[in-house]
Amino acid sequence: MKYGSSAVRALAAASTAVVVASLAACSVDSGIDDNASVEGTTIRVTLANHVWTETIKDLIPEFEEQTGAKVEITQLAEDQLSDQYNVKLNAGADEIDVLMYRPLQENKLFADNGYLADLTEQVEADAEWDWSDFQEGPASLTTYDGEVVGVPIITERTVLYYRKDLLEAAGLEVPTTLEELEAAAKAIHEANPDVAGYVGRTGKSAAVTQFSAFLYSHGGDWFDGTESAIGSDEAREAYKYYGRLIREYTNATVNPEMSWPEAFAVFQQGQAAFIADADSLYKNMTDPSQSTVADNVGFAPFPEGPAGSKPYNVAAWALAINEESANKTAAWEFIKWATSKETALQMAKLGVSGARTSVWDDPTANADYPEELLEAIKINGQNGVGYDRPLVIEVPKAREIVGEPIVVAIAGGDVDSAIDAADAAFTEFLAQDAE
C-alpha cells in the first residue's frame, strides 16, 4: 500500500493510459505530404526576439502570397519562450506548428521527449533546397539519434569586441593571446580608472557559454565520456583566468547576475575596454542608437590560450515542427521557405549569420558586415568548437553546476574548492543524465 489509496492509483493508471495512447497515436508516420497544397491553412509559428525574427516578419507577406497560407506569429523573449515550450509541448498541445528553439540547449531534451517531428525524409528529398549546403557542425546539432529534427537558421561564434580608441591611447596592439588580453585590460584600466579592463557575463548559467571559449583555449573541456573534466588543471586555470579578468581590472561593483544585455550595456556606455561574446549580437555594439561607442568598436578573433584559439562555432537557433501539429505539411513548407538559399541570402545581407555554406561564400551576402568582423568570423569559424555548453539532455542543470566556479572566481572566493565540489557534482549529474 505504499502508493496510497486505490483512488490515487486509479487516477494514476488513467493518466498513464492517456500518455500511452497519445504516444502510440503519434508514432505512425511523419504526416508531411510534399505535394499537398497548403492554400488556406494557417501556420502558427513561435519565434524568439531576434534580428532574424524581425527580418522574417518583413518577408512573410511574400510567402503568404506565394502559397496562399496564412502565418500567425507569437514572439517571445528567450526565457518566456522556454517556459512556453515547457508548458505547451509538455502538454502535447497542437497550437504550435513551427517552433524556433536553441539546439544546444534544447535539441536533446525535446527530441528525446518526442516533441519534434522527424524531418529526415523531407530535408533529403529536396535537392534544390539542399540540406548538404548547411554547415556540418550546426547541422549535427539539430540531429538526434540519426534523425534530422530541426533546421539551423542562425550561427554564432565568440568574437572579441574591443575599444579602438582606448587601445590606441594606451599604445597597444589588438591582443592575440589571452596573456596579452589581460595585460591590455590591466593597462587600460590603470590609465582610465573609470573604465573596466574587461566586462563579461557573470550570471551562473549565462556565463557558461562565453566562458567556454576560455575553457577550450586553455585546453580544457566540460566532460570526457561520463567523467567530469572541469577538475583538470587546464580547466582550473581557465576558471581562475576568467574570474581574474572580470574582477581585478575594474573599480565598479561587479553585478553577479549579468547576461549579455547587462554586460553589453556596460560596454555600450563606454565603461569597458573588452568583451568576448557572440558575434551574432554585433549590431548592439555598432548601432549608434544603442551604443555610445558605436564608432570605436573593433572586432578580433578570440585570443590564443595555451591550447590555441578555440572559440565556439555553433547553431544558436533552429526551426522545428511540433510533433503534435496537425498542420505539418504547411509547417514544413514554411521552414523550407524560411531556410531557403534566397531567404538566407537576404538574411545575411541584413547581418544575420546563417548556416549555409553557399551564403558564406557569396561576396554580395556579407557586404554589410564590418570588414574586421567578417575577417574575425572567418578565423573563428575555422578554429571553432561545435558546442558552447555541455551537450547533455538536462542542459539547464548542467550549466548551473559548471557555472558555479565561475561565480566564485569572479567574486574572488576559494575557486579550487568550488571546482572540486562542482567536479564531483557534475560527474554525478552525468551518470544521472545518461539514464
Place this chain on the structure above:
Amino acid sequence: MTAVQNRAELPARERLSRWANKHRKWLFAGPSMAFVALLLVVPLAWTLILSLTDSRRSVRRDFDFIGFENYLEALTDTERFWPSVGRTFAFTGGALFFELVLGMIIALLLWKPFRGQGVVRTIVLLPLVATPVAVGMMWRLLFEPNIGFVNEMLSWFGIPAQPWLADPSTSLATLTFVDIWQWTPMVALILLAGLTSLSDEPQEAARIDGANAWQRFWYVTVPLMRPVIIAAVLLRGIDALKTFDILYATKGKGGGAFNDVETLNVYAYGLSFDYNEYGLASAVLILFFLMILAVIWVLQMQRKAKS
C-alpha cells in the same frame, strides 16, 4: 375528485420544483462546489500523484511510482531545500512584522479626519496598485550598485555605496524592504477599516479613567482590533509566503548567483521549469502547501482561543 387526482400525479414541473426546494442548499452550493473541485482539487490531486513519481523531462514520458523518495530527497537536502525554507520564513516574518507596525502607525495617523485626507490616503495607497514585476524592475534600477539612485543619494550624506541586491548577504533584506514598501498600504487599509468600525465608548471610558495615549492604544485598541489584526496577518502572511514576482524579477532564476533569495516558490519553479524534475518539484510544492496549512492552522487556533 380532480383535485385529489392532481395531487397524486403532479405535473413534472411541479415535482421538480418541489425536489429543488427540498435540496436547495445543495443546488445553490453545487456550482461553486464543482468549481472548487475542478480548479483546486484536481490540480492538487495531480500534484500529489506526480510527487510520488519519478516524472522528469516531460510529463508525457513514462514514469514510475517511487513512493516517498522525492519527499525524502527534499527533506534531506540541506543545500537548496532547507535554506529555501529558512529564506521563505525569514522573508515572510521580516516583511510581516514591519508591515504590521508601519501599517498600524499609518492607520492610526489616517484614522482621525483631517484636511486633505483623500489626497494623503491615495498617495499612501499608490504602491499597492503597482504591478509587482514593474515594482521589481523599478527597485532593481534604484538599487543598481554603480548607477542606481539609492547609492547616489547615500553619497550626498557621505555614506559609501552599498551593493544592495548584488551581494548575497544583503539581497534578501533589500527585497524584504521592497515587499514592505509595496504591501504596507494594504495592511494599513485593512487596519484602518478595523479602526473605523470601533465604537468610541471604550476609548472614552479609558480616557475618563486616566489612561494615556499609549495605554489606550495597547490596552483598548489592540485587544479590540485583534480579529482584524489576525485577518491582516493571515492575508498578508500567506501572500508573503508565496511571493514570487519581485524575487524573480530582480534576481532571476534560482534566486540569484548564490541562490541568495531562493524561497520555496522560486525553488519549486526552478525545479519544474529549469530542471524539468516534475516529481521532485511536486513534492516540494506539497511540502510547501503543508507548511502554509500549518501556519493557517496555528493562526486559526489563536483566533479561536481568544474568542
